[in-house]
Amino acid sequence: MTTRAKKMITLLLAFFVLAAAALSGCGKATGTGDDDAEGTTTKATQKQEAQKEELKPVKLSWYYIGNEAEENAPEVFEKANEMISEKINATVTFHRFSFGDYPKKMQLSIAAQEEMDLMFTADWSLNYAEIVSKGALLELESLIDGYAPGTKSLIPDKIWNGTKVAGKIYGVPNYQVSFRQPALIFKKELVDKHGLKDKIFAVQKMEDLTPIFETIKANEDDIIPTLVPPLWQKWDARTRDEYLEIFIGLPCGVNYDLEIIDTNNDEYFIAKDEADYKLAREWNEKGFFHKDVGLVKDFTPEMKAGKFFVLNDVYKPGIESDMKTRYGYDVYAVPMGMPVLSTGSITATLTGISRTSKNPERAMMLIEQMNTSKELYNLIVFGMEDKQYKKTGDNRIELIPESGYTGYAWMMGCQFNAYFLPGQEDDVWEETKRLNAEAFEAPTLGFVFDRNNVKTEVANINAVSKENEEIKKYGILEVDEYMDKLEESRRKINEAGLEAFKKELQSQLDVWKSSR
Amino acid sequence: MSRIAVKKDKIKKGYKLLGKIVKNNYQLALMSLPLIIYLFIFRYLPMVGTVVAFKDYRYDRGILGSDWIGFKNFEFFFKSADAVRITFNTLSYNIAFIVLGTIINVAIALLLNEVYNKYAIKLYQTVMFIPHFMSWVVVAFIVYAFVSPAYGMMGQIQTMMGKESVNLFTKPELWRGILIGTGIWKWMGFSVLINYAVLISIDPSYYEAAKIDGASKFRIVRNISIPFLIPVILIQFILAVGRIFYADFGLFYQVPQNAPMLYKTTDVIDTYVFRALMEYGDIGISSAVGLFQSFVGMLLVIAANRTVKSIREEDALF
Numbered sequence: 001m002t003t004r005a006k007k008m009i010t011l012l013l014a015f016f017v018l019a020a021a022a023l024s025g026c027g028k029a030t031g032t033g034d035d036d037a038e039g040t041t042t043k044a045t046q047k048q049e050a051q052k053e054e055l056k057p058v059k060l061s062w063y064y065i066g067n068e069a070e071e072n073a074p075e076v077f078e079k080a081n082e083m084i085s086e087k088i089n090a091t092v093t094f095h096r097f098s099f100g101d102y103p104k105k106m107q108l109s110i111a112a113q114e115e116m117d118l119m120f121t122a123d124w125s126l127n128y129a130e131i132v133s134k135g136a137l138l139e140l141e142s143l144i145d146g147y148a149p150g151t152k153s154l155i156p157d158k159i160w161n162g163t164k165v166a167g168k169i170y171g172v173p174n175y176q177v178s179f180r181q182p183a184l185i186f187k188k189e190l191v192d193k194h195g196l197k198d199k200i201f202a203v204q205k206m207e208d209l210t211p212i213f214e215t216i217k218a219n220e221d222d223i224i225p226t227l228v229p230p231l232w233q234k235w236d237a238r239t240r241d242e243y244l245e246i247f248i249g250l251p252c253g254v255n256y257d258l259e260i261i262d263t264n265n266d267e268y269f270i271a272k273d274e275a276d277y278k279l280a281r282e283w284n285e286k287g288f289f290h291k292d293v294g295l296v297k298d299f300t301p302e303m304k305a306g307k308f309f310v311l312n313d314v315y316k317p318g319i320e321s322d323m324k325t326r327y328g329y330d331v332y333a334v335p336m337g338m339p340v341l342s343t344g345s346i347t348a349t350l351t352g353i354s355r356t357s358k359n360p361e362r363a364m365m366l367i368e369q370m371n372t373s374k375e376l377y378n379l380i381v382f383g384m385e386d387k388q389y390k391k392t393g394d395n396r397i398e399l400i401p402e403s404g405y406t407g408y409a410w411m412m413g414c415q416f417n418a419y420f421l422p423g424q425e426d427d428v429w430e431e432t433k434r435l436n437a438e439a440f441e442a443p444t445l446g447f448v449f450d451r452n453n454v455k456t457e458v459a460n461i462n463a464v465s466k467e468n469e470e471i472k473k474y475g476i477l478e479v480d481e482y483m484d485k486l487e488e489s490r491r492k493i494n495e496a497g498l499e500a501f502k503k504e505l506q507s508q509l510d511v512w513k514s515s516r
Numbered sequence: 517m518s519r520i521a522v523k524k525d526k527i528k529k530g531y532k533l534l535g536k537i538v539k540n541n542y543q544l545a546l547m548s549l550p551l552i553i554y555l556f557i558f559r560y561l562p563m564v565g566t567v568v569a570f571k572d573y574r575y576d577r578g579i580l581g582s583d584w585i586g587f588k589n590f591e592f593f594f595k596s597a598d599a600v601r602i603t604f605n606t607l608s609y610n611i612a613f614i615v616l617g618t619i620i621n622v623a624i625a626l627l628l629n630e631v632y633n634k635y636a637i638k639l640y641q642t643v644m645f646i647p648h649f650m651s652w653v654v655v656a657f658i659v660y661a662f663v664s665p666a667y668g669m670m671g672q673i674q675t676m677m678g679k680e681s682v683n684l685f686t687k688p689e690l691w692r693g694i695l696i697g698t699g700i701w702k703w704m705g706f707s708v709l710i711n712y713a714v715l716i717s718i719d720p721s722y723y724e725a726a727k728i729d730g731a732s733k734f735r736i737v738r739n740i741s742i743p744f745l746i747p748v749i750l751i752q753f754i755l756a757v758g759r760i761f762y763a764d765f766g767l768f769y770q771v772p773q774n775a776p777m778l779y780k781t782t783d784v785i786d787t788y789v790f791r792a793l794m795e796y797g798d799i800g801i802s803s804a805v806g807l808f809q810s811f812v813g814m815l816l817v818i819a820a821n822r823t824v825k826s827i828r829e830e831d832a833l834f
Contacts, residue, residue, distance in 0.1 A: 107797035110575055135576030291666035295685060295773045355576050452572075455798060456592040463792035464597055467783075470776045476686060477777070492597035 055089040058359045060366060063106060064120035064351075064411055066096030072404030076383050083376050088365045100298075102126060110136045116354040117363040120411060121171055123347045128171060129448045137170040137352040138360055144169065147361055148368035154414060161446045162346030167515070171350030172367050176316075176415035177432050179439035180345035182234050182337050183315035185323055188330040190216065190223065190309055200334055204238075206230035207279055209310070213288045216309050225288040226310040227299060229473035230279045232272050235336045245342060245442055247449045250461055251493060252502060258443050258509060260502055264493050273472075277482055280475030294470035303327055315339070317431040321423030325399060339435060342442035351412050370413035377417045381407040389419075396420045447512045454504045457497030464492045569803040589804035598788060606784040609768075610760045612696050617707065618749060620700060625711035625745075626737055641712075645705035652766025659698060659771050688781040691772060695782065699767050707752070714748050715741060747831045750824055754833050758817035761809045762786065785809065 067073075073094075081091050097105050103126040106119065110131060121128045121137070131137060144152050152160075155175050162178075163169050186200050194215055203209055213225035237243060244253035244261060251264040263269040283289060290299065290308075303311060306329050313319065315335040323331045353363045369376055382389050388403040397419040409418045416429040425431070451458045468489050471477055477485065538545075569589055571582040593599060624644075631637050647655065662669045663684045671681035684690060718740065726736050763784035772782040789805050825832035 104794075104797075111797070111799055113575065113578070131575075135574045292664060294777065295660075295664070295775050297774075455801070456588075456595055459592055459792040459798070459801065460596045463788055466791055467776050467779050495597045497595065 055362070057085070058090050058362050060090050060092045060117040060359060060363055061095060061115075062092055062118040062366075063095045063097070063102075063109075063116055064118075065099055065102045065125065066408065066411075067406055068096055068098055068101075070405050072383070072387065076379065076388070076405050079384060080376060080379050083373070083379070084366065084369065087369055087373070088362060090359070090362050090366065092366065099125070110134075110354075113356055115356045115358065117357040117359065118366065119352055119354055121347075121350050121352050123344045128347045128350055128352070129165060129450065131352075132165045132170045133450050133452055136355055138355055138357065140169045140172065140353060140364070143353070143360060143364040144172070147364040148172070148371070150372040151368050151414075154371055158341075158445075159346055162341075162343050163350060164446060165448045171347065171352040172371075173346060174349040174351070174410055174412055174415060175371070176349070176410050177314075178346055178436045179339040179341040180348070181315040181335050181339035181439075183313055183319065184228065184235075184334045184336060185311040185313050185319075186332045186334065187223075187306060187309050188332050190220065191332055194219065197332070200332060203334060203336070205236045206232070210279075210282070213283070213309070214286070217287060220309075222307070224290050224302075224308050226283070227290065227303070227308045228310050228312045229289075229475075230276050230283070231473065232276050237337055239338075240440070243338065243340070243440070243442075245344075245444050247505065248451060248458060248462075249465070250458065250498070250501060251465060252498065252505065254444055254505075254509070256443055258513065260506055260509070262498070262502060264490055264498055270490075273486070274483070277472060277475060277486075278479060280473060281477075281479050281482075282475070284475035289474050293474040294476055317435065318421075318424040318428040321421045324423060325421065339439040340442055341436070341439040342445055343448055346445075349410055349412075371417075372414075374417040377413040378419055380413070381409045381418060383407070392422075393420075396422075398422055444509075446516075447509065449505060449508060454497070454501050457500045460496035461493050461498060461501065464489055464496055566803055566807050568800050569807045571800060573800045585800075589800045590808065592792070592801045593785075593789075593805050593808060596788070596792075598783065601780075602783050602785050602788045605781065606763045606786075607760060609692075609695065609699075609763060609784065610756070612692075613699055613703075614753060614756045614760075616696065617700050617703065618753070621704060621707040622711055622742075622745060622749065624704070624708050625715055626741060628708065628712050629715040629741065630733075641705070641709065644708055647702040648705045650702070652764075652770045655698065655702060655766075656770035656773065659694065660773060663694070685773075685775050685777050688778045691778050691781045695767060695771060698771055699764065702767075710748060710752070711745055714745055718744050746828075750828070750831045751833060754817060754820045754824065757820040758813045760816055761812045765790070 073096075077092075077094050080094075085091055102120075106126050109116065120126070121131060123129070151172060155173060159173060159175070159178050160169060163171050163173055184200075184203070186196075191197055191200060196212055196215065199212055203212075207230070209226070216223055216225045233244060233246075240256050243256050244263070245255075246253045251262075253261050253263060255261050261269070263273075290296070290302070299308075302308065304327055306327065311327075313323065313333075315333060316322075319333045320331055323333070351367060353360050357363055370380070371377075382397060382399065383403060383405040385391060387400070388405050389397040389399050392398050399421065409415050416432075420426065420428065468485060471482060471485070475482075565579065568579055568582070570584055570586060571579070572585045572588075573579065573582045577583075596602075628637060628640060631640070650658075660668070663671075665671060665681075665683045665685060668684075670684065674681040684694075722740050723736060726740060731739070763786045765786045768782055768784045769787050769790065772778045774787070775782075785805070789802060793802050821833050
C-alpha cells in the first residue's frame with residue numbers, strides 16, 4: 001500500500017473517532033430550559049410597602065428536586081412570581097431536576113462557577129457538609145438576622161444548631177419533622193385480607209417478619225413480599241446502648257458516650273452483621289425479594305403498581321396520606337428503630353444561597369417569604385386551587401390526580417403552613433412538634449465530619465464497601481461464599497486506611513467537644 | 517552580483533515558494549480548519565485544566581487560586597486496595613480486544629471480499645454497522661434482555677428445557693466472555709469497514725496473476741491480501757495501545773448493570789474511579805487519575821511506535 005493511502009486511512013480513522021466523540025459530547029448537553037417558568041414582567045402597579053420602593057427589580061434562580069417537565073408548571077410558577085414580585089420585587093426562575101440527576105448536575109454547575117441564587121442541599125443528595133467545605137455556599141447568619149427575622153424565630157435554636165458547620169450556618173432547614181425514624185410501609189389491603197394487622201404492629205425485629213412474609217408468599221402469587229432488606233442497625237436498634245452514629249457511610253461509628261466504635265473489626269458487630277446476612281439469605285432463598293435486586297436501581301414503576309407488600313420510608317405523623325399520594329394505595333406505617341434527632345436528620349432538607357449569587361439579600365427575603373407566607377408556600381407545594389387541588393375545608397384540601405404539577409412539602413419553607421391532606425389529622429403538626437421535642441437527641445448533634453484530610457482513604461474505603469453492599473443487603477450469595485468475601489473485604493477496608501480515618505474522626509471529635 | 521543581491525534574490529525565491537505552497541494547499545488547509553478548531557477547543561484548551569490534579573480545588577478560590585498540594589491527589593489510585601485488580605482487568609480486556617478483535621475483524625473483511633453479490637455485501641455491512649450507532653445504554657438493555665434473572669431469555673430457555681435457570685449475575689467468571697463478545701460485536705462494523713476498504717483498493721491484477729499461476733485461495737490471502745492489510749492493522753494497533761489504560765466506561769458500567777457481584781471481573785479503572793468519587797465529585801482526584809492514564813498511554817504509544825519502526829520502518833505512525 002502506498003504511503004498516501006496509509007495517511008488517508010489514518011486521517012479517516014482520526015476523523016471517525018473525533019466525530020464519535022463530538023456526537024457523544026453533544027448528547028450529554030444538559031437541558032435546563034424545559035421547566036423554566038418565564039418570569040412575569042407585570043409589575044405590581046401599586047406599591048404597597050415602603051420597603052418595596054427601595055428594592056430594584058432583580059432576577060433570582062432556584063434549583064431543587066422535582067419533576068423536570070410538567071405541563072402546568074409554567075402556570076404555577078407564573079402565579080408564584082406575581083406574588084413574589086409584589087412582595088420583594090423579584091422574579092424567580094425555578095429549575096427542577098429529578099432525584100437522580102440533581103446531585104450530578106448541581107456538582108457540575110457549582111464547579112463551573114455558574115451564577116445561581118438558591119439551591120436545595122441535604123445530607124443524602126448534594127452533600128451539605130461537602131459543598132460547604134469546598135466553599136460553594138454563603139454563610140447566612142447575618143443575612144438571616146437582617147432579612148429573615150420571621151424564619152429565625154420560627155425555627156428552634158436546637159435545630160439551627162444542627163445546621164452549623166464549624167459554628168456557622170450555611171443552610172435554612174425546611175421546618176418539619178426534624179428527627180429520623182425508619183418505618184415499614186405495609187400494603188393495607190393485603191394486611192386486612194390476611195388478618196395480619198396485630199402481627200405487623202407487634203414486629204420488634206426484622207426476623208419477626210419472616211412468618212408474615214411466608215403467609216403472603218403462600219397466598220399471593222403476584223406480590224413480592226419485601227423491598228426492604230434486614231439491616232439491624234437501622235431497624236432493630238431500639239435502645240441508647242445500641243445507638244451508633246455512622247459518618248459518611250463508613251464502617252465506623254460513634255456511640256452514645258462519644259466513643260468511636262470500629263464496626264469493621266469489632267467482634268460483636270461482626271457477629272451482628274453475620275446474623276443479618278443469614279436472615280437476608282433465608283429471605284432470598286424463600287423468594288421474598290424481587291429477583292432483580294442488586295441490578296435494577298429504580299423500582300418506582302413496580303412500587304406504584306403495588307407489587308410490593310412492604311416498602312420503607314421515614315416515619316412522621318400523617319405519613320399514610322403521603323404514601324397514598326405517592327403510590328396510590330392505602331398503607332399501614334409501622335415505626336421501627338429509634339426516633340433520632342441528629343446533625344444528619346436536621347440537614348436532611350436545607351436551602352442554601354450560592355456563593356455565586358448576585359443578590360443574596362433578596363434570596364434570603366425569598367426564603368423568608370416561603371416560611372411566612374402560607375399562600376406562597378402552598379402554591380409552590382400543591383399548585384393552584386381547582387386546578388391542582390380542591391378545597392374541602394377551611395384548611396383542608398384534596399389533590400386532583402394528573403394535574404400536571406407536583407411539589408414536595410418537605411423540600412422548602414415551613415411544612416407547618418401546609419394544608420391538610422385526606423388522612424392527616426387536624427393536630428398532625430402539633431403531634432409532629434411534640435415528637436420533635438421528644439426525639440432521642442444524638443450525642444453528636446451539631447458535629448459535622450470534614451473529610452478533606454482523609455479523602456483518599458474515604459474514597460477507597462467507600463469503593464470497597466460498596467462492592468459488597470447489595471450482596472449483603474439481599475443475601476445474593478451462599479452464606480459460606482459470602483463469609484469468605486466479607487473477610488476479604490474487611491481486610492481490604494483496613495488496608496484502605498480505616499485507621500487513618502478513625503484518627504481523623506477522633507481528633508475532629510475532640511476539637512468539637514472542647515468547643516462546645 | 518553582489519552578495520546582498522544574492523541574498524535578496526534568495527528571500528524573494530523563498531517568498532515565492534511559500535506563496536506556491538499556500539496556493540497549492542490552501543483548500544486542504546481550509547478543509548482541516550474545523551477539525552483544528554475542534555481539536556484546539558476540546559483537546560488543547562482543557563489541558564490547562566489538568567493543573568487541578570495538583571491542587572486542592574475549592575469552588576470559592578477557583579482553579580488558579582486553590583492551594584498546590586503536589587502529588588497528593590495521585591495517592592488515591594496507588595493506595596487503593598484494588599489497584600492490582602483493576603489494572604489487571606483493564607489491561608487484559610484491552611489486550612483481548614486488540615488480539616481477538618483484530619483476528620475476527622480481518623477474517624470477516626477477508627470473507628466479505630469473497631462475496632460478489634452487491635446486495636449481499638451491503639446487507640452484511642449494514643447489519644454489522646448497526647451496533648456502532650447504538651448507545652451503550654441501549655446495548656446494555658439488549659444484553660439484559662438475555663441475562664436478567666427475572667425476565668431473561670436465557671433463564672426462560674433453560675426453564676423450558678427443564679433445567680434450573682442459572683443467575684448469571686452470581687457468576688463473575690462468565691462475564692469476561694460476555695463483555696469481550698459484546699465489545700467486539702459493537703465495534704466490529706467499523707473495523708471491518710476499514711479493513712475491507714483496503715482490500716477492495718488492491719489492484720485486481722495481483723489476484724489475476726496469482727490465479728493464472730494456480731495459487732489456492734489460502735495462498736492468495738496469505739501472500740496478497742494480508743501483506744496489504746498489515747500497515748492498516750499496525751495503525752489500528754498503535755492507536756489501540758495508546759488507550760490500553762482506558763476502559764470503555766459504557767461497556768463496563770452499563771452492560772453488567774454495575775452489579776457489585778461481578779466486580780471481580782468487570783471492575784476497571786474507569787468504573788472504580790467513578791464509584792469511589794461519584795458521591796463527592798472530587799475533581800482533583802478524578803483529574804489526577806485521568807492524567808495518569810493519559811501519561812501512561814502516551815508512553816505506550818511512543819514505545820509501540822518505536823517497536824513497529826524497528827521492525828518495519830515504513831509502517832510506523834510517526
